[in-house]
Amino acid sequence: MITRRFQNTLTEIEGLIKDDFWSAPCPLSGSALQNRRALVAVSGGVDSMCLAQMYLDARGYDGFAIAHCNFGLRGEESDADEALVREWAQSRGICLHVQSFDTGSYAERNGLSIEMAARELRYRWFAGLCRDFGYAYVAVAHHADDNAETLFLNLVRGTGMKGLSGMKPVSVLPYGGGLMMRPLLTFTRKQIEGYVFANKVPYRDDSSNASSDYKRNRIRNEVFPIFEKVNPSFIRSINREMSYFSEASDIVEDWCRTQIPDLVNDAGQQDALRINLSALLSRKHWRYLLYYMLEPYGFNSQTLASLENLLESDRTASGKRFESLSHDLFVERTELVVINKDENKVGALSRPAGEVCMPVRGAGIYNFNGLRWQVEVLDWREDMPLKQAAGTLIADADKLLFPFVCRRWSQGDWFIPLGMRGRKKVSDLFTDLKYGTFRKEMAVMMVDCRGDLAESQHIAGVLGVRLDDAYKVDKNTKSIIRITILNNTETL
Secondary structure (H helix, E strand, O other): OHHHHHHHHHHHHHOOOOHHHHOOOOOOOOOHHHHOOEEEEOOOOHHHHHHHHHHHHHHOOOOEEEEEEEOOOOOHHHHHHHHHHHHHHHHOOOOEEEEEOOHHHHHHHHOOOHHHHHHHHHHHHHHHHHHHHOOOEEEOOOOHHHHHHHHHHHHHHOOOHHHHOOOOOEEEOOOOOOEEEOOOOOOOHHHHHHHHHHOOOOOOOOHHHHOOOOHHHHHHHHHHHHHHHHOOOHHHHHHHHHHHHHHHHHHHHHHHHHHHHHOEOOOOOOOEEEEEHHHHHOOOOHHHHHHHHHHHHOOOHHHHHHHHHHHHHOOOOOOOEEEOOOEEEEEOOOEEEEEEOOHHHOOOOOOOHHHOEEEEOOOEEEEEOOEEEEEEEEEOOOOOOOOOOOOEEEEEOOOOOOOEEEEEOOOOOEEOEOOOOOOEEHHHHHHHOOOOHHHHHHOEEEEOOOHHHHOOOEOOEEOOOEEEHHHOOOOOOOEEEEEEEOOOHHHO
């Protein structure tokens, strides 16, 4: 029963990938690895070994490959985890990738927690494997209990409505623009353990999971048992509610995006977000609008609560200053002004890594970073106008291939404008267009996913604004990709 359910789940989420993604040429053309389109992350624990066994049952030994990270955090235990994964994969003829990391040194060097350092290291490596070997996606063993734990962590941290939405079955892989799948997301830990025991799947226990030193472990070991006594099915109930929260979050964010153009003063200081106080406070739900606009700049819930209290008590308050790690916020008489602390890092806002890009896999309507646009694939006719209307980009469909990625702007991005040979920095384009910080942060870059271009800062164009010369229509064009901004183009 559980095996069939997994197969159905896997088929469903893989079906979300457009057919032409699967048939896209592999960077290692002719390699036997070309057909192994799934990369399964396996730590050696019960969850990931269950995932690996289920993939083996569903796809066969040649239907996927395995990636194992040895973070070197538990000495001989970490090495024993690696040995188990190696033996399991090699005895079954499954392609295996193994990478060792000095996680402690990386964390210290970059000022990160061990958990965040391990996260960065593994996802950067996964993204590189996908690009190098042509894997369509990375499969991870997150399950329903993990999702519920994430909800509780987000509640403690104060992450707003998004934090109540939980993990999604398909999301963007950080650092690479590929995809990450969670085929076990509807399965509970008890179901996974039952499958492993019934099928005698080998695994290793991580001794650190028994410790409550980590917040997630404390929730798992101390909080959840209390809820299970109240409602033995509370994990399923929480996951069902999170799906509703996710839909509600989408609705709220769509509404926020419609309000923002009327709330932002985009004049005067170029490197600043300027919020019109009168316009903001006239809105019925101004508190959430304020959170929506300021959270990307690193302002936490405590700071925002203090700011809200100030605005409620004295709507003409001025001269107050609030800080995040990256930005300063000044309360002026008629507006709130957010300024980057480091002028050299304008545009490098502290947003979650998993939300910085989105794949575009074919025709349709897309929403990302406050912009909404339509993608069309059309036959090219000579009578079509070459001059592109405002808010529209037209590219040769044989040059700009699906899937490509849309992401936020970062310092160093450049392109070659249509009809020119030399490079132009996107930051210089913003200067020419007199963009302030808010418009810069709303700007969406199109990035070619092929080969080295995936990590390059050579972009294919700025959505609704400019296209790189390499993707232009010419006399050999047979079909085109037309991208049209559906928002008010004045917000670009």
